[in-house]
Amino acid sequence: MNLPAPAQEALERFGHARGWEQRARLLMQMGEQLEPLSDTQKCEHNRVHGCESLVWLVAEQHDGRWQFKASSDARLLRGLLALLLVRVQGLDSRELAALDLREWFTRLGLERQLSPSRSNGLHAVLLRMTELVSAN
Template sequence: MSLPDAAKSALQAFTQPGSWEQRARLLMQWGEQLQALDDNQHSDEYRVHGCESQVWLVGTVQDGRWQFRATSDARLIRGLLALLLARVNGLSAAELATVDLADWFTQLGLARHLSPSRSNGLNAVLQRMRELASGPSG
């Protein structure tokens, strides 16, 4: 499966920095680029459960392709969400179902820095995306 352009950009950006400190800075920069959610989207309806930090996710589908927006109250998580969105935005429900999160963060060189709780949280976000995509409208 070919990667979306944003995912290719992410790979290019994250294969450069050497140290974890450089990657963490880059991660936070990516997080700052997330499109803001409306105040009413910071509600329980959009909250992803299973994350230690608070995460909100909104998904829309157009022409069979999903676009997600997400944010978190934690800076590092916002960066990880930005990388997840780079990987999944523009995919169909079927493509979304095949995304391998562990492989994606391994390619980015970030897997070993993800604590089990962060990995579980990101998996919960991906799972929520899949639920939205396979729901009544998807």
């Protein structure tokens, strides 16, 4: 499976992390690097429901490929969103629909640290992505 370069880079960074503390630090750093959403983008229309925290998702399609922006009020979740975004940026609709989110976070060594509510929240974000993609 060919990964986008930023996803491959994230995989390597998390592969070198020793234990949860280092992974959590990497998550926080990645979350801080997310492109911020404007106040107008943080609206009810862009809100992802099914997450305990506030999460917003914006999607745009360019030449059949999807670009997403996301944010959350929760720091750790912003890092998880950043990891999701590096995996999905530039995919087409078919590739996005076939994405195995659990496998991606397992490869990063994060699956066991995802609480059921965080895991459900990430799946809600992926579901919202596929809804946005299928609407276009």
